[in-house]
Amino acid sequence: MGKVLMKGNEVIGESAIKAGCHYFFGYPITPQSELVAYMAKRLPEVGGLFLQAESEVSAINMVYGAASAGVRVMTSSSSPGFSLKQEGISFLAAANLPAVIVNIARGGPGLGNIQPAQSDYFQVTKGGGHGDYYTPVLAPSTLQEIVDLTQEAFRIADQYRTPVILLGDGVLGQMMEPVEFKETSEEMHLFEKDWATTGTVGDGPPKTITSLDLNDVSLEERNRKLQEKYETIKDQEVRVESYKMDDAIYGIVAYGTVARIVKSAVDRAREAGMKVGLIRPISLWPFPSSYIRKLSEQLQLNKLLTVEMSAGQMVEDVRLSVEGIVPVHFYGRNGGVIPTVDEIYQEILKLKYGVMV
Incomplete structure (x- = not known):
């Protein structure tokens, strides 16, 4: 297909769908509300599921549930709403669950305003929530790059079993540019997810996914494995x-x-x-x-x-x-x-x- 003129928030949504994401749980907040509206319209057209949660906290926990079932899932928000998702993002990281979280940042702190800002940098790059974890963060500067990096975000999430953040701002979310969506193959959507809670049908023990570990020794081992994963990501996924x-x-x-x-x-x-x-x-x-x-x-x-x-x-x-x-x-x-x-x-x-x- 040729180039089409689209708004940034809508580009994110269409790119996610073409990357195989058919599940979205979110809540409207300016300047990313068009993404929520776009997914509400488009996902039913491709056999997907859109659900507007009652809050950002609910949305991120719905993402946790969908990711546990092995599907590609996304949520989005803007700065104050993104803050409300931090506990859930920490849970996703601890449970080794892949998901893509979009933050179209706005002026702060507090409620601030709806203008563009980059003052969420610390929050997205230094963990944001509690515990020793990191999330890969991709920051596009054009709408065409949003197309590519949205698809990359899902690939990184699945490959490393980690939440990934796509960081924009009010300019990128609201501006319009011509973009071209590349044809994607089914292969890019295929990552073995034998860990997913899709049922064992008596073929083995039940699968469980949790971030809770009351044994300090085993929790330390879980943390060690997380840090090993982050070192691999640091070695393989730098972009500049x-x-x-x-x-x-x-x-x-x-x-x-x-x-x-x-x-x-x-x-x-x-x-x-x-x-x-x-x-x-x-x-x-x-x-x-x-x-x-x-x-x-x-x-x-x-x-x-x-x-x-x-x-x-x-x-x-x-x-x-x-x-x-x-x-x-x-x-x-x-x-x-x-x-x-x-x-x-x-x-x-x-x-x-x-x-x-």
Whole structure:
């Protein structure tokens, strides 16, 4: 099929369906409500199940039940609602259950507003809920990339038996761009799930899935296996884009919507003769720490600048990545304010000259 013009939230829904997700449990909250509405319309058309839960807490626990049965399942929310899902996400991680959770982030803290923000970074990359766990986090910057990363999210979830987070914001959720949905084969949907609670029909002992383990020794062993899985994910699932970094002296680190704006600022700086480029983490966890460190050393970068729609969250991972070998500066807007190309360009000038020009 050719390209079609769609809204970001709807692109997520259609991409999930094409990835074999026929079960969705959610609750409307701006700016992701169109995703809920889209799944309500489309899932019955493909023989799937849509259910609007009475709350975000109910929705994530319904996901737990569906994932236990071995089906591909998804839920979505925006920042305050995503916070309510944290206990359930911890349960999913502990029980080794695959699921995809979408967060179309908005300005906070608290109820905040419905404008775009990136201030959920800590929550999605540092566990979010209780206990020692992580969730892979994918952060698209275009609607076409949403198509690809939504399908990847389901693949990662099934392959590693883990919840996966697709992180966007109010811009990506509400904007419209032409996208092309690739034909998917049945093979991409096939992962053996002999652990699923689909019944044994007398062929063996009943299958149980739980995150409860009252024996401290066996719980520690469960945690050890989880950490081994996370190490494998860190080794295999890092994603990062480099833009005009081949001869760069200065590097900017940004993700998602902000990375789109940074690219325009980088182009403007290049036209002015400044050797600057962009490093765009696509997987926020696992974070491309080794890549950023190695690139900084190889290019002998003078400075790095991290730009975010937050008061400064990803910048901490950037600083940990380079371990002091490169000065890391920060520029952020929050509360739903989007940085402009000119603002970022002025920050690039500060990197070179130390003052605005």
